[in-house]
Amino acid sequence: PDINQVLIKIRRGRLFPTGIFKLLLGLKKINYVRVIALGVTQPYRKVGIEAFFYAEIIQKAMDKKIAGGEASWILENNEMMNKGLKNLNATIYKRYRIFEKVL
Incomplete structure (x- = not known):
């Protein structure tokens, strides 16, 4: 679940004294999810587990x-993850890149 939907409604980000109740009650109203980490180890890739x-x-x-x-x-x-999401007709709205510089 995307708990940010609830946390954004808690004033000043404080859970105490009343914010904890807003958090607990708001958890039931979440209608959006975030998948932060999803992966398959090397030996099991390209055999349908991703699907x-x-x-x-x-x-x-x-x-x-x-x-x-x-x-x-x-x-x-990350071509494998992006290909799977593209097959699901997902919309790309952010791009993540890692830059490297020799110091």
């Missing part, structure tokens, strides 16, 4: 009436 992961995530989201989601922190050159 199973995507299908399972989508099915669980639909069961919980989730309106949308975000697959975050995927590097621009």
